[in-house]
Amino acid sequence: MRTKQYCNSLASYSRRKTRVVNIGGVPMGGDYPIRVQSMTTVDTMDTMGSVEQVIRMVDAGCEYVRITAPSIKEAQNLEEIKKELRKRGYTVPLIADIHFTPNAAELAARIVEKVRVNPGNYADKKKFEQIEYTDESYNAELDRIREKFTPLVKICKEYGTAMRIGTNHGSLSDRIMSRYGDTPLGMVESALEFLRICNDLDYHDIVLSMKASNTQVMVQAYRLLVNKLEEEGLQPYPLHLGVTEAGEGEDGRIKSAVGIGVLLEDGLGDTVRVSLTEEPELEAPVAKTMVDRYNNRVGHAAIEPVNENPVDPFSYSRRHTHEVANVGGQNVPxxxxxxxxxxxxxxxxxxxxxxxxxxxxxxxxxxxxxxxxxxxxxxxxxxxxxxxxxxxxxxxxxxxxxxxxxxxxxxxxxxxxxxxxxxxxxxxxxxxxxxxxxxxxxxxxxxxxxxxxxxxxxxxxxxxxxxxxxxxxxxxxxxxxxxxxxxxxxxxxxxxxxxxxxxxxxxxxxxxxxxxxxxxxxxxxxxxxxxxxxxxxxxxxxxxxxxxARTRMTKTEYISCPSCGRTLFDLQETTAMIRKRTDHLKGVKIGIMGCIVNGPGEMADADYGYVGSGKGKITLYKGQDVVKRGVPSERAVDELIGIIREGGDWIEKEEA
Missing domain, CATH: 3.20.20 (TIM Barrel)
Structure with a gap:
């Protein structure tokens, strides 16, 4: 039976001691401060636009900046962005964000200080198919992944480049889904497959993340990851914390804090990125507000130690209570x-x-x-x-x-x-x-x-x-x-x-x-x-x-990504437009994704989805199923509402 241990103490604030990973002269983990980072939203091929945005982000408090590199040309242009930043006196470490394209990752690893790969789509193509794998065929897939992934690891070792192995809840591979399902354990195993390869190659400049838009799943996955690292005798690698597609405004801040904050409270986390559907320079101050609470937390009034956790930290179960009037029992909080x-x-x-x-x-x-x-x-x-x-x-x-x-x-x-x-x-x-x-x-x-x-x-x-x-x-x-x-x-x-x-x-x-x-x-x-x-x-x-916290749904939930250089439409404007038309649909979850990388995978929890699929073109989803492809953006919101009607979730908005 697996132990419930995932942090140093459930009663006394104690930050998890991790391996130190040096990222471009700004170390992470160990006794170093919890770092703050964000991601650009400008097209990576727009060198000057990217540079100006990075500068605004650094001035707002970003200690690392991530830039998408979806193909070779963007990966090459990271060098021009880096040169211009250094010329202007900005030495912030840059991180290349990679999905689907190992060749872009291998080039970027020679240029920037860190690369981020997603195990769900680095060597796998998610087809949303349920395929039965025998042990033999499953191991054959692992051998294929090792062959695809090893060149990147060797380049990172040679160039002193760090790596984030970042699992996303919504983009687990078909292979992982077939064995573990859409679960926190599946997320952890997805990362561990890649981590074991790195360990075999004696490469350890690694940061790990378990991001999800569902805060319960996210928290459970991070806890389980720490537990499994200890169980397998692996090194205590630093953790990158983030809630995927948190949204905007008050909702985005609250959702980010629910997911990230509970982990920070238990001493987990070495860098934080708050994903808001807002300008990226607005994210760092929010993240800093979170991490600054722990600068002087050690030395708080003593709390009676917890010898054994009476709840399962890796799955959700509401504490049983009896009903008093309309409180407790089966009543919503x-x-x-x-x-x-x-x-x-x-x-x-x-x-x-x-x-x-x-x-x-x-x-x-x-x-x-x-x-x-x-x-x-x-x-x-x-x-x-x-x-x-x-x-x-x-x-x-x-x-x-x-x-x-x-x-x-x-x-x-x-x-x-x-x-x-x-x-x-x-x-x-x-x-x-x-x-x-x-x-x-x-x-x-x-x-x-x-x-x-x-x-x-x-x-x-x-x-x-x-x-x-x-x-x-x-x-x-x-x-x-x-x-x-x-x-x-x-x-x-x-x-x-x-x-x-x-x-x-x-x-x-x-x-x-x-x-x-x-x-x-x-x-x-x-x-x-x-x-x-x-x-x-x-x-x-x-x-x-x-x-x-997913305990009482009282309003429409928007799972909207924070935008990046891959985004195919104005995400903030579109989110505002969709919200204006649908914010009365209590309990309905709508995913708004700028590109196919972040959807439909990252909106796995959504009831309906609006995903950029080309310039001026939108693909609309009901759950994980495509309903309409290539819808012109000027008609897409109306078409989305039509799908919600057909799904039986539409109600007319009452006049104020």
């Missing part, structure tokens, strides 16, 4: 909006948390991001809330309330143990890990009305809250738990990244029955409008985290 910092008169404006009052029909309306509960602290709402929205009050205020049915209490541990009157159906209890002692746990196990609101003050808060979940699991206490985090004043990017890391890291492992972003540490002196905006931002972030 809930969102609690903290409105306790508002003045009582401001409560009527709940549109920021998805509830709209319409005066003329005298009715409430809720959108897809409508909070499930509001926490009002000691100031009860003085009007009837919309149907289905429950109010949580501090226990003392609840005791004084005339409506003890529709309003529910939030108790401290002392109030809970004092044994006073409680709500007949649901009682929220705020506590931290240290409160889960021999006195409280037995009482909670017997109480079918309790819901924990789990807080933390620890700088290593995700690990402390995870430890609390483990304690509940080991005690066989199936009480529902809301994950609560509170932050001081942050920028929007910081809030989205910190909260997505801290909460998403738990949800990824099936831990948590809801989320709550508290406002108690937000700065004083905000106007009514500023506080309403803050609460609305917190609410949207909560729903975004649940969606990114």
């Amino acid at each position: 809930r969102v609690i909006a903290d409105i306790s910092r508002l003045e009582t008169d401001d409560y009527k404006d709940l549109k920021g948390i998805g509830h709209f009052y319409l005066p003329e029909p005298d009715k409430w309306r809720m959108n897809d991001l409508g909070a499930d509960y509001v926490y009002s602290g000691n100031s009860p709402v003085q009007f009837m809330l919309p149907n289905g929205l429950k109010e949580i009050l501090d226990y003392s205020a609840w005791q004084e309330s005339t409506d003890k049915l529709n309003k529910v209490p939030l108790l401290t541990v002392d109030e809970y143990l004092a044994g006073g009157s409680k709500h007949g159906e649901i009682n929220f209890l705020k506590l931290q890990l240290a409160d889960l002692n021999e006195k409280l746990l037995p009482a909670l196990k017997e109480d079918r009305t309790a819901v924990i609101i789990l807080e933390t003050q620890n700088e290593h808060g995700m690990a402390e809250q995870r430890r609390a979940f483990f304690k509940l699991i080991n005690a066989e206490a199936d009480i529902p738990v809301i994950i609560k985090r509170s932050y001081p004043d942050l920028t929007d990017d910081q809030l989205q990244i910190y909260a997505a890391t801290d909460m998403g890291g738990l949800l990824i492992d099936g831990l948590g029955d809801g989320v709550m972003l508290g406002t108690e540490h937000a700065g004083e002196g905000r106007s009514k409008e500023q506080m309403l905006n803050l609460i609305g931002n917190y609410n949207n972030t909560g729903f975004g985290i649940l969606q990114a």
